Amino acid sequence: MSSTTHDDxxxxxxxxxxxxxxxxxxxxxxxLEAAIRELSIAKGLFSAEDxxxxxxxxxxxxxxxxxxxxxxxxxxxxxxxxxxxxGVTACxxxxxxxxxxxxxxxxxxxxxxxxxxxxxxxxxxxxxxxxSCYPRPLLxxxxxxxxxxxxxxxxxxxxxxxxAEFGTIIPPDVEVRVHDSNQKTRYIVLPMxxxxxxxxxxxxxxxxxxxxxxxxxxxxxADWTVSxxxxxx
Amino acid sequence: xxxxxxxxxxxxxxxMECVRSHAPASHAVAxxxxxxxxxxxxxxxHVVHDVGGQPDGPIDKTLHKPAHWEKSTHCTAECLAWxxxxxxxxxxxxxxxxxxxxxxxxxxxxxWLLAATKMLLDKGLVTPDELLxxxxxxxxxxxxxx
Numbered sequence: 597m598s599s600t601t602h603d604d605x606x607x608x609x610x611x612x613x614x615x616x617x618x619x620x621x622x623x624x625x626x627x628l629e630a631a632i633r634e635l636s637i638a639k640g641l642f643s644a645e646d647x648x649x650x651x652x653x654x655x656x657x658x659x660x661x662x663x664x665x666x667x668x669x670x671x672x673x674x675x676x677x678x679x680x681x682x683g684v685t686a687c688x689x690x691x692x693x694x695x696x697x698x699x700x701x702x703x704x705x706x707x708x709x710x711x712x713x714x715x716x717x718x719x720x721x722x723x724x725x726x727x728s729c730y731p732r733p734l735l736x737x738x739x740x741x742x743x744x745x746x747x748x749x750x751x752x753x754x755x756x757x758x759x760a761e762f763g764t765i766i767p768p769d770v771e772v773r774v775h776d777s778n779q780k781t782r783y784i785v786l787p788m789x790x791x792x793x794x795x796x797x798x799x800x801x802x803x804x805x806x807x808x809x810x811x812x813x814x815x816x817x818a819d820w821t822v823s824x825x826x827x828x829x
Numbered sequence: 830x831x832x833x834x835x836x837x838x839x840x841x842x843x844x845m846e847c848v849r850s851h852a853p854a855s856h857a858v859a860x861x862x863x864x865x866x867x868x869x870x871x872x873x874x875h876v877v878h879d880v881g882g883q884p885d886g887p888i889d890k891t892l893h894k895p896a897h898w899e900k901s902t903h904c905t906a907e908c909l910a911w912x913x914x915x916x917x918x919x920x921x922x923x924x925x926x927x928x929x930x931x932x933x934x935x936x937x938x939x940x941w942l943l944a945a946t947k948m949l950l951d952k953g954l955v956t957p958d959e960l961l962x963x964x965x966x967x968x969x970x971x972x973x974x975x
Contacts, residue, residue, distance in 0.1 A: 614897055614901075615971065616897075616898075616967075616971045616973065617896075617897070618896060618898065622896065622898075623971075623973050625898050625902075625936070625938075625939055625942060626896070626897070626898040627964050627967050627968060627971070627973065628942055628946060628964065629898040629901055629902050629905065629942055630898075630901075630967050631960060631963040631964045631967055632905060632942070632945055632946050632949060632955065632960070633901060633905045634963060634967075635949070635955050635959060635960065635963050636905065636908070636909065636949070636954075636955075639954065639955070641908075641909060641912060641914055641949075641954060642908035642909060642911065642912040646908045646911060646912065647901075647904055647905065647908050650903075650904035650907050650908055650911075651900065651901070651904050654900055654903060654904060698911050702907055702911075703907050703910030703911055703916060703917045704906075704907060704910070704917040704920075723881075725879070725880060725881030725882075726878050726879060726881070726921075727878055727921050727924070728937070737895065737903075739892055740891060740892055740893040740937070741888055741889060741890050741891070741892075743937045744888075744889060745880050745883075745885065745933065746885045746886065746887075746888050746889060747888055748880050748881060749880045749881065749882065749883040749884070749885040750883075750884070750885050750888070752881045752882055753881070753882045758888060761887060761888050761890075762888070762890070776881065779917065779918055779921075
C-alpha cells in the first residue's frame with residue numbers, strides 16, 4: 597500500500613492506504629473494508645505489519661506449490677509415501693510451509709492435509725459443501741466456481757455429470773470419490789502421471805500440473821494446453 | 830334469550846374461522862404443535878450453508894480476479910483471528926447468521942466482511958458511532974458520494 601498513488605487530487609492526510617477504485621455499490625464494500633481495517637489497527641486489535649504480512653502471503657501462495665508437490669511425487673516414490681503419510685510435513689520438502697505466515701499457520705488453513713491418489717480404478721475430486729475450505733498453501737486462493745453454491749450442491753451427488761461439464765469424462769468402471777473438506781481436514785488430488793511424459797524432468801512435469809487437476813475436475817496431459825486454464829478470467 | 834346466545838356464539842365462531850382463513854398459512858403450523866413430521870423437523874433444522882446434494886443448474890465456471898477490498902478482507906479476517914478476536918469457525922457461523930438473503934445474494938467476500946463487522950460491533954471492539962464516522966472520513970478523503 598502506498599500513500600503516493602493518488603495523482604489526481606491533493607492528498608493531505610497522513611494515513612497510507614490503497615486508493616478505492618470500485619464504483620457504485622462495490623465502493624461501499626471497499627469503504628467498509630477500509631473502515632474496519634483502519635479501526636482495528638488504530639485500536640491495536642492487530643498491527644499494520646500483521647496485515648502486510650498476510651497480504652504478502654496472499655500474493656505468494658498459488659498452484660505452483662501444488663504442482664511441485666505432484667511432480668515430486670511422480671518422480672520420487674519415497675516422497676510420495678511420506679506425502680501420503682503426513683502431508684503437512686512432506687510439503688516442507690517442496691518449499692511449502694503450512695506454518696506461514698504467522699508461525700502457527702493461517703487461522704483458516706492450518707490443518708490436516710490428506711492427499712488423495714488417483715489410480716486406474718479411482719478418481720478423486722475435492723469440494724467444500726459447507727463453505728470454501730481449500731488447500732490454500734498449496735493451491736492459492738480458490739477459483740470462484742469452487743466457492744459458488746452450484747458446485748457445492750451438485751458435485752457430492754452428481755460428480756460424473758459435474759466433471760463432464762468441466763470436460764472430464766470418467767469411464768463407468770472407474771470409481772469417483774468426492775472428498776468434502778472441512779475446518780479440520782483439507783484434501784488435494786494427486787493425479788496420475790500421463791502417458792507421453794517418460795524421461796521428463798521434475799521441473800518439466802510440474803508445468804503440466806494445473807490447479808484443476810489437483811482439485812480433480814481435470815486430468816493432466818502431456819499436451820499442456822489440454823488441461824490448462826487461466827488463473828483469472 | 831338462550832336461542833339468541835347460541836346464535837351469537839355460532840356467529841362469533843364463524844367470524845373467527847373467517848379471520849383464521851385470512852391469517853398466513855404459516856400460522857397454522859407455527860402454533861406450538863405437540864408433534865411435527867420428520868420432513869418438517871429436517872426443514873426446521875436445516876442450516877443455510879448446508880447445500881451439499883441440493884439440485885441445481887449448470888456450473889458457472891466464470892473466474893474472478895479478486896478486487897483489492899476482497900483480498901484485504903481476507904487478510905483482515907485472518908489477522909483478527911491470528912490476534913485472538915475470533916476463530917475462523919466463528920466467522921463461518923456468523924456468515925450463516927447473516928441469513929439466506931445476504932448469504933446467497935452478496936459476493937463471497939462480502940459475507941466475510943459483514944461477519945467481521947458484526948463481530949467487532951457485537952463484542953464492543955468498535956462502536957457503531959466510530960464505524961460510521963470512519964466510513965464518512967474514508968468517503969470524504971476518497972471523494973465518494975454517499
